[in-house]
Amino acid sequence: MGSTQVVIIGGGATGAGILWDLSLRGISATLLEQGDIANGASGRCHGLLHSGGRYVVKDPETARDCVAENRIVKTIAPHCVDDAGGLFLLCPHDDPAFFEQWWRAAGDAGIRSRWLSGEEARELEPSLATDILGAFTCPDAHVDVFRLVLANMQAAVARGGQFHTYSKVNSIHVASGRVRGVRYCDTRTGEEHEISCEMVINAAGGWAESVAALAGVEVPIHCDKGTLLVLNDRPSSRVINRCRKAGDGDILVPAGPVSVLGTSSMPVPGPEGLTASSREIDALMQLGIELIPGLVNARILRIFCGVRSLYNLKQEGGAAGREISRGFAVFDHETLDGVGGFVSIVGGKLTTYRLMAAHVCDCVSKKLGIDSECTTAKVLLRPAIDRKTHRRAIQMLPQPVAERIERRLGPEVDRVLDSIEAQPELAELVCECELVTRAELEYVLGKSTPLPAHTIGDVGRRTRLGFGPCQGTFCGYRAMLAGFQTHHWSASQAAAEFSSFLHERWKGQAFIHQGQQVEQLSLSHDLYGADGPICADSGEEDGK
Amino acid sequence: MESNRYDVVVVGAGLSGLTAAGTAVRENQRVALVANGPGSFVLGSGCLETQDMLRSGTAPERNEAIAFFCEMARLADCPFDGDIAGGRYLPTILGGFKSVALAPRLLWNAEPRDGASTAIVGIRGLSDFDENFMAERMNERARTIGFACTYAARQISLASDCGIPVTTLRIAKRFDCDPEFRSELRDALRLAAQGFERILVPSMLGLHCSETLIAQFERELGCALGEMPTLPPSIPGLRLSHRLWRYLHRMGVELFQGFPVQKLEIHEGSCTGVHVASLGHPLILRGESVVLAAGRHSADLLGEACVELDPQMRPLTPGGSAMAWNLFAAGALAHNGACNGEDAMEILTGYWAAKFAAAARGSYAAR
Numbered sequence: 001m002g003s004t005q006v007v008i009i010g011g012g013a014t015g016a017g018i019l020w021d022l023s024l025r026g027i028s029a030t031l032l033e034q035g036d037i038a039n040g041a042s043g044r045c046h047g048l049l050h051s052g053g054r055y056v057v058k059d060p061e062t063a064r065d066c067v068a069e070n071r072i073v074k075t076i077a078p079h080c081v082d083d084a085g086g087l088f089l090l091c092p093h094d095d096p097a098f099f100e101q102w103w104r105a106a107g108d109a110g111i112r113s114r115w116l117s118g119e120e121a122r123e124l125e126p127s128l129a130t131d132i133l134g135a136f137t138c139p140d141a142h143v144d145v146f147r148l149v150l151a152n153m154q155a156a157v158a159r160g161g162q163f164h165t166y167s168k169v170n171s172i173h174v175a176s177g178r179v180r181g182v183r184y185c186d187t188r189t190g191e192e193h194e195i196s197c198e199m200v201i202n203a204a205g206g207w208a209e210s211v212a213a214l215a216g217v218e219v220p221i222h223c224d225k226g227t228l229l230v231l232n233d234r235p236s237s238r239v240i241n242r243c244r245k246a247g248d249g250d251i252l253v254p255a256g257p258v259s260v261l262g263t264s265s266m267p268v269p270g271p272e273g274l275t276a277s278s279r280e281i282d283a284l285m286q287l288g289i290e291l292i293p294g295l296v297n298a299r300i301l302r303i304f305c306g307v308r309s310l311y312n313l314k315q316e317g318g319a320a321g322r323e324i325s326r327g328f329a330v331f332d333h334e335t336l337d338g339v340g341g342f343v344s345i346v347g348g349k350l351t352t353y354r355l356m357a358a359h360v361c362d363c364v365s366k367k368l369g370i371d372s373e374c375t376t377a378k379v380l381l382r383p384a385i386d387r388k389t390h391r392r393a394i395q396m397l398p399q400p401v402a403e404r405i406e407r408r409l410g411p412e413v414d415r416v417l418d419s420i421e422a423q424p425e426l427a428e429l430v431c432e433c434e435l436v437t438r439a440e441l442e443y444v445l446g447k448s449t450p451l452p453a454h455t456i457g458d459v460g461r462r463t464r465l466g467f468g469p470c471q472g473t474f475c476g477y478r479a480m481l482a483g484f485q486t487h488h489w490s491a492s493q494a495a496a497e498f499s500s501f502l503h504e505r506w507k508g509q510a511f512i513h514q515g516q517q518v519e520q521l522s523l524s525h526d527l528y529g530a531d532g533p534i535c536a537d538s539g540e541e542d543g544k
Numbered sequence: 545m546e547s548n549r550y551d552v553v554v555v556g557a558g559l560s561g562l563t564a565a566g567t568a569v570r571e572n573q574r575v576a577l578v579a580n581g582p583g584s585f586v587l588g589s590g591c592l593e594t595q596d597m598l599r600s601g602t603a604p605e606r607n608e609a610i611a612f613f614c615e616m617a618r619l620a621d622c623p624f625d626g627d628i629a630g631g632r633y634l635p636t637i638l639g640g641f642k643s644v645a646l647a648p649r650l651l652w653n654a655e656p657r658d659g660a661s662t663a664i665v666g667i668r669g670l671s672d673f674d675e676n677f678m679a680e681r682m683n684e685r686a687r688t689i690g691f692a693c694t695y696a697a698r699q700i701s702l703a704s705d706c707g708i709p710v711t712t713l714r715i716a717k718r719f720d721c722d723p724e725f726r727s728e729l730r731d732a733l734r735l736a737a738q739g740f741e742r743i744l745v746p747s748m749l750g751l752h753c754s755e756t757l758i759a760q761f762e763r764e765l766g767c768a769l770g771e772m773p774t775l776p777p778s779i780p781g782l783r784l785s786h787r788l789w790r791y792l793h794r795m796g797v798e799l800f801q802g803f804p805v806q807k808l809e810i811h812e813g814s815c816t817g818v819h820v821a822s823l824g825h826p827l828i829l830r831g832e833s834v835v836l837a838a839g840r841h842s843a844d845l846l847g848e849a850c851v852e853l854d855p856q857m858r859p860l861t862p863g864g865s866a867m868a869w870n871l872f873a874a875g876a877l878a879h880n881g882a883c884n885g886e887d888a889m890e891i892l893t894g895y896w897a898a899k900f901a902a903a904a905r906g907s908y909a910a911r
Contacts, residue, residue: 425669425671425708425709428671428708428709430671438671474775474776477637477672477775478671478672478775481671481672481674481677484674484676484677485674485676485677490680491639491676491677491680491681491684492680492681492684494677495638495639495640495681498638499638516841518840519584519839519840522584523584523587523588523776526587526588526589527588527589527637527775527776528636528637528638529636529642
């Protein structure tokens with residue numbers, strides 16, 4: 001049985017941020033995640049690093065947090081951020097009074113902004129609708145969530161932090177009013193493990209309620225679904241927002257070679273089994289087209305839904321131990337429910353993940369009697385790559401490939417370059433959209449990385465393989481073969497692995513009912529069998 | 545202008561467009577085939593699955609269309625073997641087996657057969673195909689579906705340049721035109737084949753070369769040779785497409801390849817012209833009848849997202865009347881909603897749309 005000071009439950013942005021924060025403070029911590037990194041809301045959002053603009057009018061406090069965190073994240077994790085900037089568009093049918101209000105509030109919140117005329121805005125972004133009256137600039141940016149979560153975990157591991165993915169917590173051991181440890185199950189092998197600890201932090205997002213229940217306490221949250229569309233194009237180079245009271249479908253974020261349009265907002269009972277309706281999708285597209293008419297020809301690659309875990313405001317009270325502000329809440333269950341050493345954090349947003357982590361860690365270190373200060377705002381998540389490595393990468397790989405791999409792997413890129421040097425054929429691109437080389441694929445599948453990938457989906461979250469137009473139809477197959485060739489999987493395991501990966505990808509395309517992606521999906525069905533017959537050991541595979 | 549007049553203009557060169565053009569030409573029509581791209585079936589495995597076959601249409605209609613297609617494929621030098629009722633197995637790209645009705649001859653050697661010992665031969669440097677993976681999977685899967693046969697993996701290296709990484713397309717092109725390459729490949733395969741009754745290779749044995757040449761290659765090799773499916777670009781699909789194009793050309797079909805159709809000219813219930821975007825000046829093809837077989841996208845040409853057809857396969861207006869008396873739809877347009885594995889439907893609709901088109905025309909030649 002292992003032991004640690006703090007167990008963190010949940011491997012999203014918040015959990016990873018907490019692991020890093022605690023590790024920096026010298027507190028030993030282990031993170032347990034039931035799936036892979038950023039499995040819940042973190043991996044299913046726009047990837048927008050808010051400038052704060054969206055909240056200036058309604059929630060100035062959150063806006064100010066975003067302003068600060070926006071700057072901090074850009075500084076500590078430049079390799080995760082595409083600092084594209086953003087625009088808030090003034091549309092002819094929206095309330096002009098709101099524009100003025102926004103402009104004043106943005107000034108108060110400290111957002112650097114310029115008021116552009118319609119023409120100036122179109123000069124920056126030629127694809128904007130011709131009836132746009134103007135735009136406000138803002139420092140919005142795209143953040144690669146998977147990379148950000150990985151970066152936090154990786155940095156933490158280097159400082160002695162630990163984490164286990166595919167580890168579902170089954171019970172929290174409470175004795176004499178204190179948590180003593182947790183028991184978790186490795187969902188891939190079915191093995192059970194125990195770990196003793198002084199404190200448990202519940203950072204499970206949409207699953208926070210059920211995790212809290214393991215310790216016999218209640219965390220009142222409600223789940224709110226957002227649907228997002230991935231488009232096969234970057235019609236704008238900046239983040240496009242609509243300047244009005246926050247509503248559906250008014251944010252378009254260019255994210256690498258694709259862009260993400262969203263989102264809707266709909267209450268749902270829980271974080272699992274989400275689906276999108278075609279009405280929802282059409283409505284989102286329609287709203288997007290109002291801002292950028294060219295989207296009418298955009299190809300939808302994929303549709304996905306995420307869940308925001310919102311703190312239930314109805315039950316908000318002034319009870320001790322409950323710190324509610326800025327859209328997130330930290331519960332100290334010792335004061336609230338008499339369960340010592342148990343803390344929950346709910347709500348919040350991706351942009352403020354670091355701030356949320358800082359609040360929780362302050363609380364936790366106080367309880368542990370450790371006098372420490374949060375330094376996550378100052379310490380780089382990853383050391384910059386040195387010039388020698390950079391030169392080597394450019395010499396060995398085409399420049400765009402070298403750039404991408406440097407951003408993904410940082411100093412570790414040397415290991416991949418070593419293997420290409422030894423075996424030049426490993427420079428072959430296995431994913432042409434995201435420019436992933438075979439060497440990188442083998443590296444993330446290998447055991448020498450601090451965050452090994454167990455499934456093809458895991459590979460995707462580490463390299464973006466399979467996120468492009470083919471949605472894994474070609475590159476997923478190659479990843480499967482690579483896993484087989486490196487003895488990661490037997491042939492039937494590899495086929496089963498690929499099958500479940502592909503079904504996951506198909507799910508995201510199933511709601512698309514028109515355009516070229518339909519044909520792409522049909523090709524994928526054609527190659528691998530549409531009626532789910534590819535499942536490796538079902539026997540149905542063979543038409544029986 | 546006169547030179548742009550045809551009895552039947554077929555738009556689209558997927559499986560349904562090619563079948564339609566072949567059908568119309570057999571009905572003694574003057575035919576033009578215009579297509580922007582090669583159609584999506586060139587990416588597929590080149591065989592007709594049993595499931596598709598059973599899903600498509602009623603038996604007599606289907607059998608007539610499929611029989612015609614097989615005859616056309618035979619004349620085009622890409623003969624299909626098999627049986628409409630199916631029930632025979634071929635390997636999939638994941639090393640499982642699927643029930644197949646009709647497939648090109650070269651693919652059938654990969655059929656599991658009791659007691660057969662088979663070598664699966666990979667090519668060094670060809671990374672999208674893994675012979676070890678295939679052999680391990682096929683051994684398992686063949687057992688599961690009740691065949692007593694074994695597969696073993698072998699690999700050969702080729703000295704000839706087949707690209708870095710090696711691709712099946714590159715190999716196929718060299719196979720077509722380079723006799724020295726063929727003998728190098730044959731010798732390497734012969735070594736790998738020692739002790740086996742059959743060998744299977746990833747699909748790569750030429751795109752343009754004749755069946756006779758492949759048969760001769762197999763004879764010289766001295767053992768049965770079969771092809772396995774690979775990731776696209778898939779050689780069996782491409783090969784079929786190439787040979788059908790060449791056949792149609794030989795039969796006098798005028799081919800306009802690489803030109804998108806921009807507009808269908810419809811006047812008073814009659815489709816009077818097909819506007820083609822060509823270099824220099826716009827080209828208008830005039831046909832007594834028009835078969836639209838350009839896939840789901842061609843719905844845009846009709847101005848409707850979703851099209852209903854009358855029993856003669858003519859697209860209907862939302863009001864329920866035919867858009868034009870001489871406009872017929874085939875392929876994906878004619879089996880709306882279905883989204884996959886519809887090769888048999890493509891053939892069926894292409895065949896019947898062309899039949900209707902040929903019958904409907906008021907004999908242009910007589911005017």
